[in-house]
Amino acid sequence: MGAALNSVFTVSDVRRLAKSVFSITFDAPELASRAEPGQFVHIKCGHSRPLRRPFGISDVCGGKLTVVFEVRGEGTKWLAASAPGRRVDINGPLGRGFSETNGNILVVGGGLGAAPLLFAARRARESGGVTAVLGFRGISNAVLTDKFESVCYGVFVTTEDGSSGLRGTVALPLEELLKTGKYSAVLSCGPRAMLKSVAELCERAGARCEAALEERMGCGVGACLVCVCKTKKNGVETMSRVCRDGPVFDAREVVW
Amino acid sequence: MSRDSHNIDMKVTFAGIEFKNPVVTASGTFGFGREYAEYFDLSELGGVCTKGLTLKARQGNPPPRIAETPMGMLNSVGLQNPGVDAFIKNELPFLKKYDTRVIANIAGETAEEYAEMAQKLSGAGVDIIEVNVSCPNVREGGMQFGVSARAVAGVTRAVKRRSGVPVMIKLSPNVTDIAEIARAAEGEGADAVSLINTLLGMRIDIKTRRPVLANNTGGLSGAAILPVALRMIWQARRAVKIPILGMGGVTSGDDAVEMLLAGASLIGVGTASFTHPGAAIDIRDGIAAYMRENGVAAVSDLTGGVEAY
Numbered sequence: 001m002g003a004a005l006n007s008v009f010t011v012s013d014v015r016r017l018a019k020s021v022f023s024i025t026f027d028a029p030e031l032a033s034r035a036e037p038g039q040f041v042h043i044k045c046g047h048s049r050p051l052r053r054p055f056g057i058s059d060v061c062g063g064k065l066t067v068v069f070e071v072r073g074e075g076t077k078w079l080a081a082s083a084p085g086r087r088v089d090i091n092g093p094l095g096r097g098f099s100e101t102n103g104n105i106l107v108v109g110g111g112l113g114a115a116p117l118l119f120a121a122r123r124a125r126e127s128g129g130v131t132a133v134l135g136f137r138g139i140s141n142a143v144l145t146d147k148f149e150s151v152c153y154g155v156f157v158t159t160e161d162g163s164s165g166l167r168g169t170v171a172l173p174l175e176e177l178l179k180t181g182k183y184s185a186v187l188s189c190g191p192r193a194m195l196k197s198v199a200e201l202c203e204r205a206g207a208r209c210e211a212a213l214e215e216r217m218g219c220g221v222g223a224c225l226v227c228v229c230k231t232k233k234n235g236v237e238t239m240s241r242v243c244r245d246g247p248v249f250d251a252r253e254v255v256w
Numbered sequence: 257m258s259r260d261s262h263n264i265d266m267k268v269t270f271a272g273i274e275f276k277n278p279v280v281t282a283s284g285t286f287g288f289g290r291e292y293a294e295y296f297d298l299s300e301l302g303g304v305c306t307k308g309l310t311l312k313a314r315q316g317n318p319p320p321r322i323a324e325t326p327m328g329m330l331n332s333v334g335l336q337n338p339g340v341d342a343f344i345k346n347e348l349p350f351l352k353k354y355d356t357r358v359i360a361n362i363a364g365e366t367a368e369e370y371a372e373m374a375q376k377l378s379g380a381g382v383d384i385i386e387v388n389v390s391c392p393n394v395r396e397g398g399m400q401f402g403v404s405a406r407a408v409a410g411v412t413r414a415v416k417r418r419s420g421v422p423v424m425i426k427l428s429p430n431v432t433d434i435a436e437i438a439r440a441a442e443g444e445g446a447d448a449v450s451l452i453n454t455l456l457g458m459r460i461d462i463k464t465r466r467p468v469l470a471n472n473t474g475g476l477s478g479a480a481i482l483p484v485a486l487r488m489i490w491q492a493r494r495a496v497k498i499p500i501l502g503m504g505g506v507t508s509g510d511d512a513v514e515m516l517l518a519g520a521s522l523i524g525v526g527t528a529s530f531t532h533p534g535a536a537i538d539i540r541d542g543i544a545a546y547m548r549e550n551g552v553a554a555v556s557d558l559t560g561g562v563e564a565y
Binding site: 003004006044048049050051052089091215216217218219220221222223224225226227228229237238239244 | 284285286287290291292294295307315316319320321322323324327328329331333336478479527529530531532533534
C-alpha cells in the first residue's frame with residue numbers, strides 16, 4: 001500500500017448511472033498507481049462543508065480513478081454537479097483494502113456496495129477467477145452490472161422486488177455458490193445487515209470472508225476516532241477505526 | 257526555523273517553555289501524531305498535544321460519534337485512548353523523535369487521578385501537562401470539574417503538587433463566567449490556561465426523530481465556534497496574567513492572528529486538520545505572511561494586541 005497524498009485533481013468524466021447515482025472519474029495517476037481495492041478517497045465537496053466525504057474506489061484504469069456515489073446531501077450534490085475540468089481536492093488512497101484478491105474470488109455487493117468490489121474483481125481477474133453476487137432494491141437501483149459482466153465468470157443479480165434477476169437477497173445465490181467450496185475468499189461490501197448475514201453464511205460454510213464497512217468519518221486518516229466499529233481478536237474487544245484499521249476487516253473479527 | 261530570511265521571529269516562550277512557533281495541534285484531533293506524520297514533518301510544529309489520556313484504557317462512546325454542522329461538527333468520542341502507561345510506552349517515544357514540544361492532555365474521574373497521571377507523564381518527559389476539565393462527552397470527571405471554579409481550583413492544586421512540568425488547565429466554554437474559572441486556575445498556581453474546549457451541542461435526524469449522535473449530545477468544534485473562542489480568550493486575557501493557548505475554529509493564518517490579538521500566546525489547530533491534513537502548517541505560514549506584510553517583528557508582539565473600544 002502506497003502512502004496517501006492530499007492534492008488537487010481534475011475531473012475527466014461524470015455519468016449518471018441511476019436516478020440519484022453518479023460515477024465521477026478523475027485524472028489522478030498518482031492516486032491510481034497507489035490505490036488498492038477496498039481503499040477509499042476522501043474528497044472535499046465544495047466550500048460550505050468542513051468535512052470531506054469518503055468514497056470507496058470503484059475503478060482504476062490508465063491513470064484515472066473512479067468513484068460511484070449516491071446524492072444524499074449537499075456535498076454529494078456538489079460533486080454530482082461537477083463538469084469535466086473541475087479541480088477537486090482529494091486525500092487518498094486511504095485505509096486498509098482487501099487482502100485476498102488472488103485465487104478464485106467471490107464478490108458479494110449490496111446496493112452501492114457493489115462499487116468498490118468492481119475494482120477488487122478487476123484485480124482478482126488478473127490472477128484467477130471472479131464470480132459476483134449483486135443485490136439491489138429494484139431494477140432502477142441496479143448499477144454497474146454490465147461492468148461486472150465484462151469482468152466476472154458469472155454474475156448473479158438479486159432484487160428485493162424481483163424486478164431484475166432473482167427475487168430476494170444475496171443470501172440465496174450465495175448459499176448455493178458456497179456449497180461448491182471452490183472459492184478462496186468472499187469479498188463483501190454493502191449495508192451492515194447484509195454484511196452480517198454474508199459473514200454468517202461464510203462462517204457456516206468455512207469460507208474466508210472480508211467485509212468493507214461504512215461509518216460516518218471525521219479526519220479519514222485515523223486521528224479523530226469517530227468512525228469506530230467494535231472488533232474482537234484473540235478474545236480482546238477493541239474499538240477499531242474504520243478509516244484506518246479498515247474499511248476492510250476480516251469478517252470473523254467484526255462484532256456484528 | 258524561528259527566524260526566516262525576512263527576519264521575523266516566530267518563537268514563543270510559554271510558561272517558561274520555548275516553542276519554535278506558536279502553532280500546536282489541539283487535543284483529540286491529532287491522535288498521537290503518527291497519522292499526520294505521513295503528511296508533514298512534525299518538527300515543523302510548535303508542539304503536538306496528545307489525544308486525551310486517562311489512567312486506564314477507555315473504549316469511548318458507541319458510534320455514531322460525529323455529526324456535521326454548518327461550518328463545524330459535533331463529536332462524542334468520549335476519550336477513547338490506550339491509557340497513560342501504554343501512551344508512555346508505545347506513543348511518547350515516537351513523538352520524542354521529533355523536534356517539537358509534547359503537551360500531554362489528561363482527563364481523570366477524581367483530582368487524585370489527574371495528579372497521578374501528571375506525575376507519571378512529567379517523569380516520562382512531556383513538556384507540558386494540559387488538564388482537561390472540560391470534556392463534554394464523559395459522565396465522570398471532565399466538564400463536571402470545568403464548570404465549577406471550586407472544582408477547577410481543587411484539580412489544579414492536586415496536579416500542581418505532583419507535576420514536574422508546567423501545568424495548563426483546559427477550560428470549558430460551557431460556563432457563565434470564563435474569567436472566574438480562569439482566575440480559579442491561576443489562583444492555585446496553574447502555569448497557563450487553554451481555551452476553548454468544544455461547546456455542548458446536539459443534532460436530530462428528523463426522519464427517525466432520534467439524535468444523530470449515539471451519545472445524544474456532543475462537542476461542537478470548527479470554524480463555527482471561532483467568534484465564541486475569541487470572545488472568551490479576550491475575557492480570560494483580561495482576568496489572568498498566565499499565558500493562554502487559544503483554540504476554537506481557527507482555519508487560516510488570519511484567524512490565528514485574530515486569536516493572538518485577542519490574547520492567546522499559542523494557537524491550537526484542531527478540526528481544520530480534518531479538512532486539510534496540512535492545515536497547521538498552512539496556518540503557521542499564514543501567520544508569518546501576515547507578520548511580513550504588516551511589519552511585525554515578533555509573533556509574541558501580537559498577543560493581546562487588540563485595541564478594544
